[in-house]
Amino acid sequence: MYGLSEQDLSVQARARQFADELIPLEVATELAGGEIPPEQEAAHKARAIELGIFAANIAEEFGGTGRTSLQQVLIQEQVGRVTNALAWSCATPPSWLPAVATPDQIARYVRPTARGDRSECYAITEEHAGSDVDAIEATAARDGEDYVLNGIKWHVTSFNSADFAFFQAKLSNGTHAGEHAMFFVDLPTPGVRVVRTPAYSHTFGHHHPIVAFENVRVPAAQLVGAEGDGMHFAYEWFRFERLMVAARCLGGAERLIAEMTLFAKERKVGGKPIAEYGAIATMLADSMTELYAARALTYETARGIYAGADVKVAHAQCSMAKLFASEMAGRVADRAVQVFGGRGYMREYAAERLFRELRVERIWEGTSEVQREIISRQMVKRGPGALA
Numbered sequence: 001m002y003g004l005s006e007q008d009l010s011v012q013a014r015a016r017q018f019a020d021e022l023i024p025l026e027v028a029t030e031l032a033g034g035e036i037p038p039e040q041e042a043a044h045k046a047r048a049i050e051l052g053i054f055a056a057n058i059a060e061e062f063g064g065t066g067r068t069s070l071q072q073v074l075i076q077e078q079v080g081r082v083t084n085a086l087a088w089s090c091a092t093p094p095s096w097l098p099a100v101a102t103p104d105q106i107a108r109y110v111r112p113t114a115r116g117d118r119s120e121c122y123a124i125t126e127e128h129a130g131s132d133v134d135a136i137e138a139t140a141a142r143d144g145e146d147y148v149l150n151g152i153k154w155h156v157t158s159f160n161s162a163d164f165a166f167f168q169a170k171l172s173n174g175t176h177a178g179e180h181a182m183f184f185v186d187l188p189t190p191g192v193r194v195v196r197t198p199a200y201s202h203t204f205g206h207h208h209p210i211v212a213f214e215n216v217r218v219p220a221a222q223l224v225g226a227e228g229d230g231m232h233f234a235y236e237w238f239r240f241e242r243l244m245v246a247a248r249c250l251g252g253a254e255r256l257i258a259e260m261t262l263f264a265k266e267r268k269v270g271g272k273p274i275a276e277y278g279a280i281a282t283m284l285a286d287s288m289t290e291l292y293a294a295r296a297l298t299y300e301t302a303r304g305i306y307a308g309a310d311v312k313v314a315h316a317q318c319s320m321a322k323l324f325a326s327e328m329a330g331r332v333a334d335r336a337v338q339v340f341g342g343r344g345y346m347r348e349y350a351a352e353r354l355f356r357e358l359r360v361e362r363i364w365e366g367t368s369e370v371q372r373e374i375i376s377r378q379m380v381k382r383g384p385g386a387l388a
């Protein structure tokens, strides 16, 4: 099905094996507040490396496993079947980085992240700059051989486990003043402190704190690419990550559909399985149909990227995949809770956890509203035929 090659099927099977090994740990992790002991997290990462699914988006010459876009989707789809971010240990370091990193940065950041020895976090969003990244107020001032960084960043995912942060700011002096730049900030570095760690809907060991960067001094060699390049990297990351969000939503929906179908077959009400009631059958059928459509769209987008699609077309198609798959997964999760009845509201059921966890897929990496803006802009510019 879906025209997967032998190699695709092998990658998919290994990723599925990884997910199946983690699923039994979910309930204990949920009830422990999402926290995973560091040695357990390290063991999961080692297992992903052993299975050849870690850093699938990084070329082999930089230490990754260099998989095709479709294979990356197949892996992240399985990651999405697991709740509580347990499978995030199968990391995807920034694939745009090798092309712009200096040899020193490749040695200090690219190779160690591809090996699983270091991990990153992204400090871009601010209190008054989320959808509109250009509204950031963080500053980077050149001072001799250094830059001095200032800003307060929100929702910095995985800050509590990261070894370094990508910090995005606007340059406050020099020929590129007012333009964006991105920096590596090793953690810990003097001047970087957690303001607070808010609680979120999901129960993850990966926190999303508000982090203050106060007169953080970094050597000029910590600049990523050139001054003025900052937004370019953000777009590269969005394109990749939106496709991976779509992939994980497919996995979440697949898990929900499998569990609700089984439950609907076994749960008897009024002397017959609830699957025989039209209202329940409709929820099953609609969920399956929408998953099939979202999967076809996501796989096709991945194939197009690997075949060298125009970057603007790929950008809009990744937005379409994220928009459709995340909204599909949200509908499927809502139905799954309903099919499970009272059990669907219990944290020990995957339906309840995925109902909470999948909600953010419509928000982060660009909200659904922002994806619609991107898609419609490209339709007007290039004509609908260019996108599908």
Ligand SMILES: Cc1cc2nc3c(=O)[nH]c(=O)nc-3n(C[C@H](O)[C@H](O)[C@H](O)COP(=O)(O)OP(=O)(O)OC[C@H]3O[C@@H](n4cnc5c(N)ncnc54)[C@H](O)[C@@H]3O)c2cc1C
Binding pocket: 121, 122, 123, 124, 125, 127, 128, 129, 130, 131, 132, 154, 155, 156, 157, 158, 200, 208, 360, 363, 364, 365, 366, 367, 368, 369, 370, 373
């Ligand atoms: C759990 C979590 C983890 C995150 N992790 C990170 C991270 O690691 N690093 C990071 O930098 N950021 C991170 N984010 C931030 C995330 O990317 C932003 O929350 C998201 O882009 C939306 O920005 P905002 O919250 O400021 O909402 P706003 O931009 O204030 O949007 C509010 C509402 O207005 C709508 N809106 C905005 N613009 C338009 C428009 N043009 N047309 C129509 N409607 C519009 C939005 O869709 C939304 O409904 C994370 C967020 C969450 C919730």
